[in-house]
Amino acid sequence: xxxxxxxxxxxxxxxxxxxxxxxxxxxxxxxxxxxxxxxxxxxxxxxxxxxxxxxxxxxxxxxxxxxxxxxxxxxxxxxxxxxxxxxxxxxxxxxxxxxxxxxxxxxxxxxxxxxxxxxxxxxxxxxxxxxxxxxxxxxxxxxxxxxxxxxxxxxxxxxxxxxxxxxxxxxxxxxxxxxxxxxxxxxxxxxxxxxxxxxxxxxxxxxxxxxxxxxxxxxxxxxxxxxxxxxxxxxxxxxxxxxxxxxxxxxxxxxxxxxxxxxxxxxxxxxxxxxxxxxxxxxxxxxxxxxxxxxxxxxxxxxxxxxxxxxxxxxxxxxxxxxxxxxxxxxxxxxxxxxxxxxxxxxxxxxxxxxxxxxxxxxxxxxxxxxxxxxxxxxxxxxxxxxxxxxxxxxxxx
Numbered sequence: 595x596x597x598x599x600x601x602x603x604x605x606x607x608x609x610x611x612x613x614x615x616x617x618x619x620x621x622x623x624x625x626x627x628x629x630x631x632x633x634x635x636x637x638x639x640x641x642x643x644x645x646x647x648x649x650x651x652x653x654x655x656x657x658x659x660x661x662x663x664x665x666x667x668x669x670x671x672x673x674x675x676x677x678x679x680x681x682x683x684x685x686x687x688x689x690x691x692x693x694x695x696x697x698x699x700x701x702x703x704x705x706x707x708x709x710x711x712x713x714x715x716x717x718x719x720x721x722x723x724x725x726x727x728x729x730x731x732x733x734x735x736x737x738x739x740x741x742x743x744x745x746x747x748x749x750x751x752x753x754x755x756x757x758x759x760x761x762x763x764x765x766x767x768x769x770x771x772x773x774x775x776x777x778x779x780x781x782x783x784x785x786x787x788x789x790x791x792x793x794x795x796x797x798x799x800x801x802x803x804x805x806x807x808x809x810x811x812x813x814x815x816x817x818x819x820x821x822x823x824x825x826x827x828x829x830x831x832x833x834x835x836x837x838x839x840x841x842x843x844x845x846x847x848x849x850x851x852x853x854x855x856x857x858x859x860x861x862x863x864x865x866x867x868x869x870x871x872x873x874x875x876x877x878x879x880x881x882x883x884x885x886x887x888x889x890x891x892x893x894x895x896x897x898x899x900x901x902x903x904x905x906x907x908x909x910x911x912x913x914x915x916x917x918x919x920x921x922x923x924x925x926x927x928x929x930x931x932x933x934x935x936x937x938x939x940x941x942x943x944x945x946x947x948x949x950x951x952x953x954x955x956x957x958x959x960x961x962x963x964x965x966x967x968x969x970x971x972x973x974x975x976x977x978x979x980x981x982x983x984x985x986x987x988x989x990x991x992x
Contacts, residue, residue, distance in 0.1 A: 878971050
């Protein structure tokens with residue numbers, strides 16, 4: 595017999611809570627079984643149950659503090675303009691802690707979690723690099739996923755979509771009862787409903803970090819949820835070391851003039867020097883007229899202003915759907931005025947696409963700024979990395 599789904603707007607708060615309990619009753623049993631060897635079986639308040647502790651080095655938007663049986667994860671700005679939000683991550687098997695007055699409304703989440711709904715493709719490399727892919731049970735939109743292992747899990751039914759049309763199916767999430775829904779650093783009215791239903795909602799606002807390494811360090815947030823702090827430190831230290839090594843190579847080279855960005859709905863969006871991409875371009879040894887602008891966002895400019903200031907740059911770096919220079923000219927014939935179109939040095943970060951068109955640059959590139967930087971240095975200073983194999987960027991044919 596098929597049970598007819600009832601739209602959430604017709605469900606009372608009591609019904610939603612009941613669905614959560616119904617969904618959690620089985621989930622709790624599964625969790626206990628799956629995580630039995632990682633949980634506390636004989637609690638001792640004097641024992642430190644977090645021997646591997648994360649130290650935050652470059653990220654500015656989150657912090658982690660430790661007590662014997664729980665961690666406090668605080669995201670300073672969960673979404674633009676929001677107040678700080680803290681989460682109490684309690685080692686499974688430990689009793690609920692007595693919290694100080696500054697944590698009255700903090701969600702308490704048992705860790706390590708065994709089921710995660712991910713609100714952004716940028717979360718996916720975090721679980722794969724931490725060897726925790728089995729934790730992933732939901733993605734907001736499967737068509738945007740490029741990682742083949744995740745695509746396979748979606749196809750097999752091990753991972754479900756919960757916001758394929760851009761709107762969270764709150765009822766379906768409540769019934770599935772994941773341990774945590776991780777946000778993409780934006781607000782959504784559904785999140786308060788999920789919290790009321792007893793589901794952990796944890797903000798991942800890595801995109802508000804201005805530095806490439808700061809964004810990559812959010813792997814430590816995922817590690818706090820999955821109990822993989824030692825692995826996260828190993829991964830991040832390697833990324834950081836490789837990034838700084840390549841940046842150091844580029845720092846010794848003559849800056850290379852470059853044209854950045856492109857037109858969107860009549861406006862050219864240019865990276866400022868203080869933005870995330872601006873820092874990558876600077877570390878790669880690029881030079882462009884708006885490099886000294888300290889703002890963290892993109893600069894909206896008129897086409898004529900860009901042509902006057904930067905049209906003679908021999909290299910043009912873009913991120914869009916173009917597969918050839920002809921595609922660029924089809925979008926706007928004025929691009930023909932740019933020197934890089936004449937030299938053929940138009941590079942697009944769309945080399946690695948998933949089966950649904952999702953761009954791995956937006957997915958894995960956030961965790962791996964060392965790979966992005968290496969691509970950029972190989973484009974701008976090919977003599978520094980003569981044998982480089984490109985990960986994200988490709989030179990567009992005519």
